[in-house]
Amino acid sequence: MKTHKDLDICKGGANTKQPNNSSTHLLTNSSTDSEVVIKVEHVSKKYCKSLKRSMWYGVKDIGRNIFGKSSHSDKLRKNEFWALDDVSFELRKGETLGIVGSNGSGKTTLLKLLNGIFWPDKGKITIRGKVGALIAIGSGFHPLLTGRENIYINGAILGMSKKEMDEKFDAIIKFANIGDFIDVPVKFYSSGMFVRLGFAIAVHCEPNILLVDEVLAVGDLDFALKCHRKMADFRLNGGTTILVSHNLQVIKNICNRAIWLNEGIIKSVGEVNNTIEAYERYVNLSRNITFGMNRVRTDNYAEINEVEFINKTGERVKEYNFGESLILKIYYQTKRIVKKPIFTVSIFDIKDTLVTSNYSNWDGLNLDEIKGKGFIEYRIDKINLSPGKYFCSVTLAEIEVSNPLDWHEKCYAFMVSGKSNNYGFFNPFPKWIHRRA
C-alpha cells in the first residue's frame, strides 16, 4: 500500500514534463526507493560453448525443475562460462542508460535478461512497469500475411490487448506510412518498410521502460528522424530508456548514465561522459594489436624503410597536443631509379573513417626521379583533429598512385591529446556570429 502511494507522488512529478528532474535526483541521490524502476542485483548469466553439452545440460536442468528441484544454476559446469558476471545497477524513472562495450561483452544478453527472455542464473532483477523492446524489430511477422494482418498479431505478441489494438490500429498504420503496401504480404516488403511497420507497432505499446538495441540507424532519414522524435517524446513523458549502441555519439547525446561492459563484467558505471571516456581510452589502447601488420611490397628494389612522427622541436613522439604541428618523416631506399615517385599519406580515425588522404604530386611535390636513400617530410602545421587515436597509411608509388611499390596500410598510429569543444574528428574552429534582423 505504501509503495503505491509513493509511486503516485513520483508519477505526479513526471507529469510536469521536466526530464532533468530525475537526473538531478540521481546526482544528489535524494530520490526515494520507489522511483527505482529497474533494479539489477548481482545478476549472472552463463552460456555453454559446446552444443551437445548445452543440450544435455538443458535436458538435465529441465528434468530437475520438472521434479521441483533447483537446477543449481549458480555453479559452472564443464564448457560453461559467465556471459554476465555479477552485474548490479539501478535505474530510476525517467533516466536514460546507455550500454557500451565491444562485441561479445554481454550487452545483448543483459537486454534479454531485462526483457525476461532469458532468466538470470544468479541474482535478481526487479522491474516496475511495462517493458517494451525495440530489439530485432518485426521478428514476429509472418511473411505470408499482409501488413494489416500482422499488425494485430504482432501487437498481441508484444502484449497489447484487443481493446488497445483497436484504438491504436489507425495510428500504427499512419506512423508506418507505407501506403498501399499495408495490404500486401510482408514477404514482398523492402527491408525499410518491414522495419517501419515493426517499429510503428513496437512504439505504440506504450511501455514505461524501453529497451533499444541499435535500431535507430535503420530506415531512410525521414523515418529515422521520426523515430528519434518518438523516443524523445517518450523520455520527456517520464519514460525510462536503456540503449545499446556502438555509436558513442548517440549514447552521449541521449543518455545521462552509461554502463561499460567488458567480458560480462561492469567496468564502469555512472555519468555518461565519464563512462564513455573510460571506454574510449580502453579501446584506443587495445587497438594496438593490429598495428604494423599490413604491408604490401610489390617491388624488390624500392621501399619505405622507416616512418617517424616528429614534433616541432624535432623530437620523435607518439602523441601530439591538440593544435600542435605534426611532421611525418618518410624514409625511402631504392636500388633502382624510380621515375616520377608519388608519396601518399592517409589518416584514419579509430572508427576507420578516412580523415584525409594526400598525394605528394597533388600538393605540388613533383619529383622526376629518386635513387638511393632519402626522406620526405609531410607537415601539418596545426593539427585540429579531435583528441583520440589515428592511424596512418603511407605508400610509395611510381608514375601513378595506382601503381604502388610499397604500401604500409595503417601501420602507424599517433595520438592527439588535450580537449576539443566539438564532436566529430575534425574541428574547423568556426566563428559564431549573431545579428538582429
Next chain:
Amino acid sequence: MTEQKMADKITTYEPDNSLKKGYISIFKEIFNEFKKSRWLTIQLFKRDFFAIYKQSFIGVFWAFIVPIISVGTFIILNRAGVFNIGNINVPYPIYAVLGIAFWQLFSTGLIASSNSLTKAGPMITKINFSKKSLVIASTGQSIVSFLIQLILVCILFICYKIAPSIAILLIPILIIPIMLFTLGIGFILSLLNGVVRDIGNALSIFLTFLMFLTPILYAKPKGMLLHITKYNPLYYMVSVPREFILTGTISEWRGFLISVCISIIVFIICLIAFHLTETRVAEKI
C-alpha cells in the same frame, strides 16, 4: 486507472523463481497468464492457420486427404483378404473415418505442439510473450482439421442413410479429454524438442506405430493385442466417443472414466512442469 496499474506492476526474474514462491502461487500465476493471453492465443492460432493455407490451392480440405487415403487402403487390404478388420456393426467407412478424426486430434495436435516452440524459435529468442499460448494455439490446427473431417463423416452418414445418435451434438465435450491429454504431453515434448531435436523426429515414427497399435481402423482385437488395448487410454478416448456417436450407448464406462482422469492429471502435471521450465527454453532453442 489501468495505466496506473501497469506502471505499478512489479516483475522479478531470478533463478527458480516459481519454486521459491510455492505451488499455490504457481496455480495462480498460470491462471492469470491464461486469462491475460486469451487474445494472444487466438492471434497466434490465426497466424499459424492463415499462413499454412495461404500458399495452398485446396487449403483446409487437405484434412480430407488423410482419412480418405488411410481408410481406402484398409478397405483394399480387407477386400484382398490381407488384413481382417474384425466385427463392426456399422458401415466400415463411417467407423474408420470417425475414428481417424478423433485420433488425428491427438496425433496432429501432438506433432504441432511439440514443434511449436522450435518453429517460433527466432520469435521466442527476441520477444517475451506467453509460450503456453504458443503451444495451445498450435493445437488449434488439429481442431480445425477435426471439424473438416466431421463434414466428411456427415457426408458418409447421408450416403449410407444412417442417422447418428443425438450424442453427435456433444462432440465439443467429447473431445475435451483427448485434447487435454494431447496438450499435456505436447507441453513437455515442445520443451524437450526445443533442446533436443531428436524428439520431433522420433515422434512421427512413434505415432504411426501407436496408431496401428490402437484399434482405430479395425475392431477391438483379440489375444495379445487386446491386453495392450485394455491399458491404452487413447483407445478409450477415441473409441468411446465414437461408439457414443454411432450407437448412442457407452459400453466401456470404467475405462473411459479412468482415461479421463489420466488425461486431466497428465494435463495438470505437464502444465506445471512447463510453467517451471519454460524460462530456460529460450536460450536453448
